[in-house]
Ligand code: IPE
Ligand code: IPE
């Protein structure tokens with residue numbers, strides 16, 4: 001395929017355009033727009049959540065194809081409890097059933113399933129059990145770490161990190177960036193290189209606040225259920241055109 005920088009079609013940007021030496025190591029996705037996707041089709045909002053499953057799987061396969069080794073997806077925020085009880089219930093059960101349906105497939109493809117978020121009393125026990133089983137089953141996989149941010153809030157994560165530091169006996173002078181990083185939910189995860197938010201919203205909504213300090217942000221109008229690996233490649237292409245300075249002159 002020939003390179004056309006003026007192209008405006010998502011599917012025109014393909015794998016072959018990407019610089020294989022500069023693939024982001026850690027990509028985050030704010031999977032937004034499920035409700036609007038369903039409403040536009042005259043369907044209940046929850047149908048939009050279930051349609052998001054193929055988007056997630058295709059994004060995982062895209063990461064495996066290009067060599068992204070960490071993918072973190074925002075599935076349920078600490079603020080999403082404010083939604084109607086029916087939708088919250090649906091999202092809890094959906095997370096469990098998606099893991100039941102997909103964990104063997106993810107396992108066979110070398111994906112480690114991992115989680116970030118608060119395990120509080122509001123998350124049903126059976127959902128937590130399925131999360132633990134999926135993580136256990138896939139713990140030795142090394143191709144891609146798929147972290148599902150579930151009952152996750154960036155502020156809550158920072159609070160939890162500081163609390164755990166204090167619980168370990170830290171003094172105020174021990175509260176450093178390094179120490180906080182070590183007490184995050186997944187201290188071994190590299191910081192995010194690229195964050196993609198779908199659905200045309202230009203905000204972070206409490207996703208990974210600490211870890212995205214120097215991430216490149218890419219926003220797309222595509223609604224999450226329509227997102228496919230070509231959209232991931234397009235975002236990576238945009239990322240590769242950015243100049244990451246990390247505060248230096250460059
Ligand atoms: C994202 O889609 C999924 C979750 C927040 C759980 P939404 O449900 O927020 O869809 P919109 O933004 O209302 O279209
Ligand atoms: C962010 O989407 C959370 C997830 C995708 C899980 P929201 O739809 O909850 O965000 P806001 O409310 O539009 O900021």
Ligand code: MG
Nearest residue numbers: 032033034035
């Ligand atoms: Mg939304």
